[in-house]
Amino acid sequence: DAGVTQSPTHLIKTRGQQVTLRCSPKSGHDTVSWYQQALGQGPQFIFQYYEEEERQRGNFPDRFSGHQFPNYSSELNVNALLLGDSALYLCASSLGLAGPDTQYFGPGTRLTVL
Amino acid sequence: GENVEQHPSTLSVQEGDSAVIKCTYSDSASNYFPWYKQELGKRPQLIIDIRSNVGEKKDQRIAVTLNKTAKHFSLHITETQPEDSAVYFCAALRGKELTGGGNKLTFGTGTQLKVEL
Numbered sequence: 623d624a625g626v627t628q629s630p631t632h633l634i635k636t637r638g639q640q641v642t643l644r645c646s647p648k649s650g651h652d653t654v655s656w657y658q659q660a661l662g663q664g665p666q667f668i669f670q671y672y673e674e675e676e677r678q679r680g681n682f683p684d685r686f687s688g689h690q691f692p693n694y695s696s697e698l699n700v701n702a703l704l705l706g707d708s709a710l711y712l713c714a715s716s717l718g719l720a721g722p723d724t725q726y727f728g729p730g731t732r733l734t735v736l
Numbered sequence: 737g738e739n740v741e742q743h744p745s746t747l748s749v750q751e752g753d754s755a756v757i758k759c760t761y762s763d764s765a766s767n768y769f770p771w772y773k774q775e776l777g778k779r780p781q782l783i784i785d786i787r788s789n790v791g792e793k794k795d796q797r798i799a800v801t802l803n804k805t806a807k808h809f810s811l812h813i814t815e816t817q818p819e820d821s822a823v824y825f826c827a828a829l830r831g832k833e834l835t836g837g838g839n840k841l842t843f844g845t846g847t848q849l850k851v852e853l
Contacts, residue, residue: 626779655840655841657841662846663845663846664742664825664827664843664844664845664846665780665825665841665843666843667840667841667842670838670839670840672837672838677837677838678835678837678838678839678840680840712779712780714841716839719832719837723768723829723831723832723839724770724782724785725770725782725841726782727772727779727780727781728779729778729779730779
């Protein structure tokens with residue numbers, strides 16, 4: 623049973639650049655949520671995708687955008703990177719409307735912005 | 737929106753002792769409360785969860801209690817072992833049956849648990 627996977631593991635970018643992070647949900651799951659975890663902090667909700675649509679969004683600027691594909695995998699895009707975007711980006715998968723609220727996390731992508 | 741407060745921020749116990757971590761939440765409509773363990777450089781791992789229609793849940797050495805009236809929930813670890821050392825996060829969520837769709841987790845700020853030999 624495949625768990626949640628993310629790529630790449632680490633990424634180094636410079637200010638102003640754009641980045642794309644990828645996530646494949648746990649087998650059987652159809653919903654992907656993205657979280658940002660700054661060093662020493664709890665994860666902060668960015669947005670959630672279900673049926674290829676953004677279903678809910680946290681307090682993040684429009685520079686953060688996403689996409690979900692028909693196979694339920696998802697991408698997180700961040701434009702015009704700022705130093706403050708340096709963080710661990712986690713995706714979590716869960717079941718859709720009929721499933722439990724349990725969310726399972728991937729290993730994360732560590733983004734460093736220089 | 738939901739706000740979750742967690743304390744203590746650090747907790748040091750002797751091996752074999754018990755550890756208790758406490759959280760409070762602000763949204764009375766929250767109805768699902770998971771706890772995650774995160775080891776250094778690793779993903780948050782779900783260790784136990786509780787729904788608002790239950791007051792207590794146990795799984796071997798781990799238990800969670802929920803007081804809906806006071807909007808408090810706590811994690812209890814008994815007979816602590818060195819491998820319990822990690823950061824623990826509580827979280828709260830308003831379930832899909834209430835939102836009609838999205839179900840975001842709101843996390844506490846974490847507790848660094850250190851189990852000393």
